[in-house]
Structure formats: C-alpha cells, structure tokens
Amino acid sequence: MGITTTVRRRLGKYEIPAAELYRSVFIDLDSLTTTLLSLGRPGRILEIGCGDGAVAERLVGALPDAEYVGIDVMAAPGRLFRGDRARAEFRSVYSHDLRAEGPALFDLVLVVDVLHHVPPAQREALLRDAEALLAPGGTLIVKEWERRSDLAHLMAYTADRYLSGDRNVDFGDRAELLTTISCALPELSVVCEARVPPNRSNILFALRRART
Numbered sequence: 001m002g003i004t005t006t007v008r009r010r011l012g013k014y015e016i017p018a019a020e021l022y023r024s025v026f027i028d029l030d031s032l033t034t035t036l037l038s039l040g041r042p043g044r045i046l047e048i049g050c051g052d053g054a055v056a057e058r059l060v061g062a063l064p065d066a067e068y069v070g071i072d073v074m075a076a077p078g079r080l081f082r083g084d085r086a087r088a089e090f091r092s093v094y095s096h097d098l099r100a101e102g103p104a105l106f107d108l109v110l111v112v113d114v115l116h117h118v119p120p121a122q123r124e125a126l127l128r129d130a131e132a133l134l135a136p137g138g139t140l141i142v143k144e145w146e147r148r149s150d151l152a153h154l155m156a157y158t159a160d161r162y163l164s165g166d167r168n169v170d171f172g173d174r175a176e177l178l179t180t181i182s183c184a185l186p187e188l189s190v191v192c193e194a195r196v197p198p199n200r201s202n203i204l205f206a207l208r209r210a211r212t
C-alpha cells in the first residue's frame, strides 16, 4: 500500500476532493471525457484498470444510456464512484479472466494511465485482451503519460514511484508507446492521436480495426 492510499483513507469526506485535486495536477479528466465523447457515443464501455472510478463517473454521467464495466487488479475498484451504480459494474479481475468468460463485447475499451504500471513484458498481453473484448466497429483508447525531459515528468514519476508506491512504474516516450501498440495490435490502426490538458505528456491514441 503506497503512502497515497494510507493517507487518503484517513481523509474521510475529504478523500474525493483530495483525489480529484491530486489528479488534476496531471490531467484534466473532464477534457479527457470531452475527447472520448467526440469519438462516438458508446453503448457498452469497458475500462481496464479503472482505479477508484474517476473516469467511470464522468462517462456514466455524460452517457445516460451507456452501461459501464470497470475492472482492476486492486481490491475494491470503483470505491469512490459517485454515479448510477445500476449502469456501472466494478470487478476485481484481470483482463485475461474477463476475456476468458466469453463473448461480452464493448463499443469502447479504455486503458487510461495503466500501461506504465504494468510490467513491460505483460503490456502486449493486456492490449490483446483489450482488443479481444472490442465489438466490431468499436474503439480502443490507450491513454498514457509520455516520458519527457521536463519538470512535469519528474513530478509524475515521483508521484507514481514514491507516493503511490509503485516500484515498477516505467513510462515510455511516444515512439515506444506506438511500438508497443503496433506490435500487440497489428490489426488495429490509430484513427486519432490527441493530447489532453493540462500537460503535453498526456497522450491518447484511439484505435479501430481496419475495415476490410
């Protein structure tokens, strides 16, 4: 358990505002949501590595007809989600376990700020799970924090390594991210690349299966 988790649990009613403030230093999740909605209005959404449910909350709130499933390897994913739980399900399972369950497919599959927490040797497998869970015509989003030589990156690395306590955190630059994605997902094409405020390190790729 990292310092962040330990401290946050002691914050009580201030935990959610504190978590939102902490995240906003690095990414504007409302801008991320706007970008996601500009790509389509998905009916079924899967988020791999959903964390406490910050992205879920925004998407479920913005899409009144959508159904959302969030999975994570952490205990109690979606713990801070404030929204319609009739349309949002959170499960503590690996992506390969969800994939093995069968044919439930999703119009939008999200992998947001997760890859740098996954050991490099396991990243391609996670991305292939994401692809396998994608419905025909669906969109896969890979959003990452790009490694750069600046103060913001030093802050992001320090926060993940020492506050969140992830000893294995490992960021790639744009070229490395694209190599990982294209090696794992040769049948998908990048249909959109975007940066998310407030920092250019927030890089987003939207991928779709090439039409035959």
Ligand SMILES: C[S@@+](CC[C@H](N)C(=O)[O-])C[C@H]1O[C@@H](n2cnc3c(N)ncnc32)[C@H](O)[C@@H]1O
Pocket: 048, 049, 050, 051, 052, 053, 054, 055, 071, 072, 073, 074, 094, 095, 111, 112, 113, 114, 117, 118, 126
């Ligand atoms: C920075 S949080 C992002 C949470 C959420 N996507 C968001 O943007 O608010 C990264 C999450 O990835 C999860 N994670 C790490 N490795 C994972 C894996 N192999 N499969 C699923 N989730 C994973 C962590 O437990 C953590 O909750």
